[in-house]
Amino acid sequence: MDTKDFYFELPKELVAQDPLEDRASSRLLVMDRRSGRLTHRHFYEITDYFRPGDCLVLNDTKVIPARLLGCREGGGAKVELLLLKRETKDEWECLVRPGKKLREGARVEFGGGILRAEILRTAEDGSRVVRFFYEGIFEEVLDRLGEMPLPPYITHKLQDRSRYNTVYAKHDGSAAAPTAGLHWTKPLLERVEEMGVEIARLTLHVGLGTFRPVKAERLEEHHMHSEYYRIPKSEAEKMNRCKSKGGRLICTGTTSCRSIESAAEEDGRIPARSGWTDIFIYPGYRFRAMDGLITNFHLPESTLVMLVSAFAGREHILKAYAEAVRERYRFFSFGDAMLIL
Known part of the structure; x- marks a missing residue:
């Protein structure tokens, strides 16, 4: 078919x-x-x-508020991570933008460094496995910094x-x-x-x-x-x-x-x-x-x-x-x- x-x-x-x-x-x-x-x-x-x-x-x-907006470590170019699947306690499979610049070893930060991340490797489908670094409880940090991952066909900002x-x-x-x-x-x-x-x-x-x-x-x-x-x-x-x-x-x-x-x-x-x-x-x-x-x-x-x-x-x-x-x-x-x- x-x-x-x-x-x-x-x-x-x-x-x-x-x-x-x-x-x-x-x-x-x-x-x-x-x-x-x-x-x-x-x-x-x-x-x-x-x-x-x-x-x-x-x-x-x-x-979960799985969309994270940040920048390359040290105030560089803007980046976006979308959390897809938790691999271990601090490692997640993510979609990343821009994909060409976020390769293995790249470091990014969110919330002025409250949450930091390192790209560990690229999966077969192009997604990245990312390790996060933070203080406290990850879910609480994510709730503070993350946004709801609305589909791309929804262009309005979700108020609630x-x-x-x-x-x-x-x-x-x-x-x-x-x-x-x-x-x-x-x-x-x-x-x-x-x-x-x-x-x-x-x-x-x-x-x-x-x-x-x-x-x-x-x-x-x-x-x-x-x-x-x-x-x-x-x-x-x-x-x-x-x-x-x-x-x-x-x-x-x-x-x-x-x-x-x-x-x-x-x-x-x-x-x-x-x-x-x-x-x-x-x-x-x-x-x-x-x-x-x-x-x-x-x-x-x-x-x-x-x-x-x-x-x-x-x-x-x-x-x-x-x-x-x-x-x-x-x-x-x-x-x-x-x-x-």
Whole structure:
């Protein structure tokens, strides 16, 4: 299958630049994945589509202020580091700018020297492994100096850092938000539970590779970046109990989907599991566990468009996206949502 099969035209003005004041007031495009039928709703009405005995799956990762702006040591040229993955206590895999000047042995500083770093080596994909030097606790230094790593298509400055995290974010480690979860509010989650729906929480730390357009012409030639995930025993038991009683597993976001599909056995049972996943889901994939998906509207030719196409069918998804464009839905991280059942 060709990457170009997942291209669609998107007017730039439909890329959401700011989060809505009320998270749950986003629009919601509901799709019946078998017929392709579409219904226009709002996210606060999503409870109409849940049934007692269902299980809602959430990714409770937390985005860290992973973007660091500084300079070469001694007040030299400006530099930017984006933390991707922690290798050891003080060593991180990072994206760096300008890449040509930040080679092995280069030293940089942030906050006037409060945080310093040395480039240790260059990875195969061009990222750098960086060692940090500081006094105190790294997370506290990062919280003081770092910025939220908003995607490049968002050009507005985020006024409230918490809006790029879900209301249930718990475990630090992501370089990007699991954006489908940004629509949930605590009262809405409470309403779901009052309906007899269990909520299962897992963790997948989101890397930037998830959001990059696929550069290979053929899907089979693309390799996903690996991301760490963890499904605790208590949460796996909730999901398995749901399935055994005929309930549906409804994932909030493609990251929750990729986590349970990475862990699931052939019979759909989900064990408690942790590790790294590079699962790439595209049309032809057989879903083992997921029955429903809450997701945002994604970039053309991205692995996320391919995943939702695997679940609902490429033609259904492209028709739905064309409908969303006609109806002026808001796209990408701070945009509107889609429910596929």
